[in-house]
Amino acid sequence: MVLPCIEKVETGKDLIEGCQRGDPESFRALFEKHKDMVYSVALRYCGNAVVAQDIAQDTFLKLFSAIGSFRGDSSFDAWLYRMVVNSCFDQKRRTRRLAPLLDEVLAALQTPDVSALDEVLRTEMSEHIKSVVESLAPDQRMVVVLRYTQGLSYEEIAEILGCASGTIASRLNRAHKVLQRRLWRLAGDKRKW
Amino acid sequence: MADSWLERELKRQLMPVVAPETLWDRINQPVGDRHWVRRRLTAEPALWVTVAAIALLAFAGALRTFRADPAPEKLEERELAAFTGASRGFDFQPATLEAARKWVKSEANIDIRLPATAPRGDRGIAHLTGARLIQVRGLRVAAISYRVGDEEATLFVSARHTGLAGNMGGSRHLFSFSHAKSSSGVQFTSWNMGNETYTIVSPAAKSWQPACLLCHATTPG
Numbered sequence: 001m002v003l004p005c006i007e008k009v010e011t012g013k014d015l016i017e018g019c020q021r022g023d024p025e026s027f028r029a030l031f032e033k034h035k036d037m038v039y040s041v042a043l044r045y046c047g048n049a050v051v052a053q054d055i056a057q058d059t060f061l062k063l064f065s066a067i068g069s070f071r072g073d074s075s076f077d078a079w080l081y082r083m084v085v086n087s088c089f090d091q092k093r094r095t096r097r098l099a100p101l102l103d104e105v106l107a108a109l110q111t112p113d114v115s116a117l118d119e120v121l122r123t124e125m126s127e128h129i130k131s132v133v134e135s136l137a138p139d140q141r142m143v144v145v146l147r148y149t150q151g152l153s154y155e156e157i158a159e160i161l162g163c164a165s166g167t168i169a170s171r172l173n174r175a176h177k178v179l180q181r182r183l184w185r186l187a188g189d190k191r192k193w
Numbered sequence: 194m195a196d197s198w199l200e201r202e203l204k205r206q207l208m209p210v211v212a213p214e215t216l217w218d219r220i221n222q223p224v225g226d227r228h229w230v231r232r233r234l235t236a237e238p239a240l241w242v243t244v245a246a247i248a249l250l251a252f253a254g255a256l257r258t259f260r261a262d263p264a265p266e267k268l269e270e271r272e273l274a275a276f277t278g279a280s281r282g283f284d285f286q287p288a289t290l291e292a293a294r295k296w297v298k299s300e301a302n303i304d305i306r307l308p309a310t311a312p313r314g315d316r317g318i319a320h321l322t323g324a325r326l327i328q329v330r331g332l333r334v335a336a337i338s339y340r341v342g343d344e345e346a347t348l349f350v351s352a353r354h355t356g357l358a359g360n361m362g363g364s365r366h367l368f369s370f371s372h373a374k375s376s377s378g379v380q381f382t383s384w385n386m387g388n389e390t391y392t393i394v395s396p397a398a399k400s401w402q403p404a405c406l407l408c409h410a411t412t413p414g
Binding site: 031 | 199202208212216219220
């Protein structure tokens, strides 16, 4: 099921303190509040429902183990986002793929003539977007997911990933170009058929 | 292809989704168990005595099983043997057993029952060489490799229901040992403990007993 819109939730201090006291109801409430966000980021990042559940489980276990050490120096939501992001990166490190690297090189050798695309190709390409996003480099893919799945601003993404917002803008720009190249190449391949 | 079209498609294709209902069950179980055990052990010191007594009895029973009837083993030998040693690289280099236990718990949610450090035993001490997470037929298995003297061994741990130790999958006993040598030059020592299945893989040419030094100060027999 797809959520109708992107919803940003603030996590209350009472809820966090309840979890820090070990209150089971607070754990459940915290889970209910953030489960869709955690699962969505995981699923859109890795593209596989089973792996996404592993990532979400891993994230919540880390969260419940570490919440006692949360001091509120940064926002809770940014803290939780960092956990999801790290779990996603850890999961991918365990299942490293070399194919995207080769893909990246091949894509860089082709420069698309964007003006030649028509509506038919666009429709066709939109079906490939998810698979093409999955082939992006991890840092670019995460920026794309946080931007388009969660609707976060450059500044919010920068805080989560621990870099400057200019870096985020640059990564997103590069990701757009890579996506355009790969979608164009896919469309070209289809035409040859 | 304008950016606006791409951005519109990205928003559409990457929309947030609702988490599956089963997610809470996966998360709640280990957390609940962990809290329950901690509360009980803190509140009831007598429980420590009971746990220790059960462990002693089980260990004694296991030793008898080892001597009397080494059961033939039909495990996923090739799959496990392929992941022994350092040839495939490690995901993590733990300094202590405690670090290995915590890493496996956080990465795979598998609870490995290990002492904090390897005890110095009657034949030396086990030195950790590395840990990794592997997939055996799609199932997640933790592998901790170590060396005792010049002998290398790897401890594989999986959730018990995975049936990693095939002929013991249905057992409901706290401990259930078996030991066998394979034709392919490795030997397997397997047991169930709690919710996990443990399998130590070591070279068939060597005695399997030093492999026990990972957790025990003395070797059986």
